[in-house]
Amino acid sequence: MEPLSWTGPWGAWLNPLLGLSVAGLVAASLLSLVLSLVSAPVRRQSLPDGTLAARAGLHGLADLAGRAFLWLTALVLALYLMLPLLLPYGALGILGEMSQRFLPVWIALALTFGLSIAFKRRLGLYGKLFDSTIGMAGFALVMFWVFTALFAGLFDMIATHDPLTALSGMKNKVPGTPLAMADDGVYPHYLLGGDNLARDVFSRMVHGSWIVVQIAPLATIFAFLVGITLGLPAGFYAGRLDTLLSFLANLILAFPVILLFYLLVTPEMVQTGVPAYMAMVLFLFPIAFFGVLLNARLAPRPMLRLVVLATLLLFGGWLYLSMVSQDGTPVDFWPDALDLFDVPGGILVVFVSVVFVNAPTVFRIVRGLTMDIKTRDYVAAAQTRGESPWYIMLWEILPNARGPLIVDFCLRIGYTTILLGTLGFFGLGLPPDSPDWGSTINLGRRLLSIYPHAAMVPALALLSLVLGLNLLADGLREESLRD
Amino acid sequence: MIRFLLSRLLTLLVTTFALTFIVFFLTNLEPSLEKIAKSEIGTRVSDAEVESWLDRNGYGEPMLVRYGEWLGVVPGWTHTVDGEVVAGRCEAPAGAVEAGAFCGIMQGDWGWSTVFRRDVAEIIGRSLALTGKLMFWVMMVMVPGALILGVLAGMREGSKLDRSLSTVSILTTATPEYVSGVVFIAVFASTAVGLRWFNGSATSAMEDATFENFTLPVLTIALYGMGYIARMTRASMTEVMTAQYIRTARLKGVSFPMIVLRHALRNALIAPFTVIMLQFPWLLNGVVIVETLFNYKGFGWTLVQAAGNNDIELLLGVSVVSVVVVLLTQLISDIGYVYLNPRIRVS
Numbered sequence: 001m002e003p004l005s006w007t008g009p010w011g012a013w014l015n016p017l018l019g020l021s022v023a024g025l026v027a028a029s030l031l032s033l034v035l036s037l038v039s040a041p042v043r044r045q046s047l048p049d050g051t052l053a054a055r056a057g058l059h060g061l062a063d064l065a066g067r068a069f070l071w072l073t074a075l076v077l078a079l080y081l082m083l084p085l086l087l088p089y090g091a092l093g094i095l096g097e098m099s100q101r102f103l104p105v106w107i108a109l110a111l112t113f114g115l116s117i118a119f120k121r122r123l124g125l126y127g128k129l130f131d132s133t134i135g136m137a138g139f140a141l142v143m144f145w146v147f148t149a150l151f152a153g154l155f156d157m158i159a160t161h162d163p164l165t166a167l168s169g170m171k172n173k174v175p176g177t178p179l180a181m182a183d184d185g186v187y188p189h190y191l192l193g194g195d196n197l198a199r200d201v202f203s204r205m206v207h208g209s210w211i212v213v214q215i216a217p218l219a220t221i222f223a224f225l226v227g228i229t230l231g232l233p234a235g236f237y238a239g240r241l242d243t244l245l246s247f248l249a250n251l252i253l254a255f256p257v258i259l260l261f262y263l264l265v266t267p268e269m270v271q272t273g274v275p276a277y278m279a280m281v282l283f284l285f286p287i288a289f290f291g292v293l294l295n296a297r298l299a300p301r302p303m304l305r306l307v308v309l310a311t312l313l314l315f316g317g318w319l320y321l322s323m324v325s326q327d328g329t330p331v332d333f334w335p336d337a338l339d340l341f342d343v344p345g346g347i348l349v350v351f352v353s354v355v356f357v358n359a360p361t362v363f364r365i366v367r368g369l370t371m372d373i374k375t376r377d378y379v380a381a382a383q384t385r386g387e388s389p390w391y392i393m394l395w396e397i398l399p400n401a402r403g404p405l406i407v408d409f410c411l412r413i414g415y416t417t418i419l420l421g422t423l424g425f426f427g428l429g430l431p432p433d434s435p436d437w438g439s440t441i442n443l444g445r446r447l448l449s450i451y452p453h454a455a456m457v458p459a460l461a462l463l464s465l466v467l468g469l470n471l472l473a474d475g476l477r478e479e480s481l482r483d
Numbered sequence: 484m485i486r487f488l489l490s491r492l493l494t495l496l497v498t499t500f501a502l503t504f505i506v507f508f509l510t511n512l513e514p515s516l517e518k519i520a521k522s523e524i525g526t527r528v529s530d531a532e533v534e535s536w537l538d539r540n541g542y543g544e545p546m547l548v549r550y551g552e553w554l555g556v557v558p559g560w561t562h563t564v565d566g567e568v569v570a571g572r573c574e575a576p577a578g579a580v581e582a583g584a585f586c587g588i589m590q591g592d593w594g595w596s597t598v599f600r601r602d603v604a605e606i607i608g609r610s611l612a613l614t615g616k617l618m619f620w621v622m623m624v625m626v627p628g629a630l631i632l633g634v635l636a637g638m639r640e641g642s643k644l645d646r647s648l649s650t651v652s653i654l655t656t657a658t659p660e661y662v663s664g665v666v667f668i669a670v671f672a673s674t675a676v677g678l679r680w681f682n683g684s685a686t687s688a689m690e691d692a693t694f695e696n697f698t699l700p701v702l703t704i705a706l707y708g709m710g711y712i713a714r715m716t717r718a719s720m721t722e723v724m725t726a727q728y729i730r731t732a733r734l735k736g737v738s739f740p741m742i743v744l745r746h747a748l749r750n751a752l753i754a755p756f757t758v759i760m761l762q763f764p765w766l767l768n769g770v771v772i773v774e775t776l777f778n779y780k781g782f783g784w785t786l787v788q789a790a791g792n793n794d795i796e797l798l799l800g801v802s803v804v805s806v807v808v809v810l811l812t813q814l815i816s817d818i819g820y821v822y823l824n825p826r827i828r829v830s
Binding site: 029032033036037134247250251253254255256257258259262263264266268269271272274414418421422425426438441444445448449450451452453455456459460462463466467469470471474 | 494502509513514518639642643644649650653654656662668673674772775787790802805809813
């Protein structure tokens with residue numbers, strides 16, 4: 001097999017086209033930027049003959065050119081994605097083949113966007129997201145990685161090779177290198193090159209997304225459940241409870257995150273079981289949260305309440321015990337026959353420490369929001385009605401704090417992703433051959449000045465996911481403020 | 484004001500004590516001690532030997548007593564053989580051991596680093612100086628850059644300039660140091676790309692910082708913090724720009740640049756000040772990552788070495804310093820906020 005170049009033979013005429021349209025886009029946006037600095041944009045202008053022009057002069061022209069070039073760029077990019085389907089293998093080089101590997105993701109993305117835009121008026125805040133360009137761009141980036149993770153993690157699609165297998169002769173090879181010894185049925189190229197252990201960088205990146213997409217949102221949800229369960233009463237009751245909880249939160253926040261990680265995620269610490277005990281405490285909060293939530297709501301219907309709470313405690317408790325009890329740690333008391341699953345060694349520790357680091361910030365946000373909202377009239381009305389404090393907190397205050405919390409949730413998933421990367425970067429927690437992005441960056445950085453591709457690929461992947469989450473949060477904030 | 488200050492100082496002291504105890508507890512758990520013993524006397528030793536080594540070196544006492552010794556409120560441990568003191572925590576320069584002497588951080592004795600074979604105080608002092616140099620340049624790049632970005636974006640809310648600059652600041656907050664550092668090295672310092680403008684390592688910057696070897700680390704830390712401060716500045720600027728007195732100035736016929744510079748800027752910079760001070764804990768993270776990536780042997784690098792090699796006394800010293808720095812910046816930011824903003828009165 002021949003080595004692949006970045007855009008292959010067809011790139012010879014697609015690349016200049018792309019360069020031209022991007023240059024035009026940049027020039028047009030710069031022009032309208034400079035114009036907006038020099039003079040305020042003219043929205044409506046009355047002309048001497050008595051008519052009105054909606055957008056006149058250079059401003060309008062620059063805007064029009066910008067939009068035209070944007071569409072042209074989008075069209076060329078679509079060509080890059082679509083052409084490889086019709087052309088023979090390698091005609092559009094590495095980019096073409098990568099885009100072909102991601103085909104299921106493109107289809108899923110197109111379906112999601114098509115359906116969401118078609119029904120956006122009926123979808124509430126989610127639908128409003130599709131009114132803002134920034135929000136849509138962020139959502140597209142996030143969903144790209146979510147779909148990639150699902151297809152790669154559950155159905156083993158997309159990736160070209162096994163992320164852990166080294167193939168001989170492929171050590172530190174540049175992107176597009178053909179396999180040294182190509183067997184039938186094996187994908188013939190390392191699309192993004194090989195790392196210093198001769199594994200496929202592309203497949204590792206794809207499988208790394210599965211680890212991030214599994215841990216980051218779940219850890220953020222747990223952090224939110226802990227923060228909400230403690231923040232609501234702290235803000236609502238204030239007084240001693242608030243002082244104590246705030247002191248504890250500030251205590252954790254005063255730790256530099258990396259120091260905390262180094263203290264919690266070392267093998268010695270795992271041996272003592274401190275993270276396992278922390279997991280026992282932290283994982284209680286979701287059960288407590290949902291228990292109190294349903295208990296407060298169903299108080300007028302005692303029979304139903306009993307049934308629902310019993311089910312919740314039974315299943316929640318079972319999940320809790322299976323999660324907490326781990327073979328080979330000091331906390332191993334639950335019989336194996338009843339143990340639903342074992343979280344692989346390092347992951348539980350990583351999960352716990354990420355939740356632990358995030359929960360105090362969420363606590364502070366919820367506490368602040370609660371203090372603000374509890375002075376509203378509808379809270380006073382509920383109190384006069386004789387509702388219980390927990391009902392007021394969970395069913396009156398919490399729903400009205402959802403706007404800022406949703407925005408922070410998106411940002412926090414991004415932050416959690418960064419934290420996971422930090423852990424990997426220092427080689428803490430996850431096993432060293434794990435394909436997650438932080439560990440891959442850590443492995444790749446040693447040869448960075450000679451073979452940058454091994455570290456660049458996961459770095460850019462992580463950047464795009466976090467950027468997507470931040471853009472999504474920005475779009476959500478804008479749209480929720482517009483109401 | 485005095486009462487406010489005193490109560491804040493008291494909280495700071497209590498927090499420092501609590502945090503140092505937590506760090507002491509976490510670093511002195513049994514497996515860590517066992518590992519130290521094994522690294523000192525060899526890996527193939529029986530449990531009894533480990534036990535006796537720990538006893539001889541003062542690790543056998545209860546945790547609270549040893550925390551007191553480390554603080555300097557309990558006399559240091561001594562090991563006696565046949566009624567004669569042979570070893571102890573407080574070793575005098577001549578090698579003689581005094582029984583009943585206090586030597587903890589309150590007496591200025593920070594302990595002995597087992598990795599670097601030096602006094603912890605000396606190591607921390609030197610690495611702090613190096614990190615101080617790095618932070619100085621980071622601040623010189625980050626603060627003006629962020630303020631300019633934020634003010635430009637916030638002066639006309641919703642304009643094209645605002646939207647493009649806001650997107651830039653979102654991009655910088657979405658780029659953690661280990662990503663931007665890797666990208667910078669790959670682009671500006673690798674043989675693969677070929678632009679060899681800067682050095683990919685900052686080791687030589689420890690003695691002699693030049694534009695070539697210091698730009699990348701400084702830029703890497705500055706970029707991540709810049710976006711956040713810029714967004715805060717923008718928010719506070721847009722708020723100020725809608726205030727009544729700005730409208731008055733506008734109606735009076737003051738030119739737009741004059742309004743921004745003379746009237747809006749001063750009030751818009753109160754909030755970013757607090758944010759900049761509160762950035763210190765985050766910058767500390769950045770420092771650890773960047774110093775590891777660029778091999779600059781400052782405070783962050785020392786932290787990684789101490790934690791990675793189970794160097795208990797050095798790790799304790801590093802933790803105390805970083806925690807105190809974080810708490811002090813919080814205190815300064817609170818005081819500064821009250822001082823800058825006359826609307827807040829502390830009674």
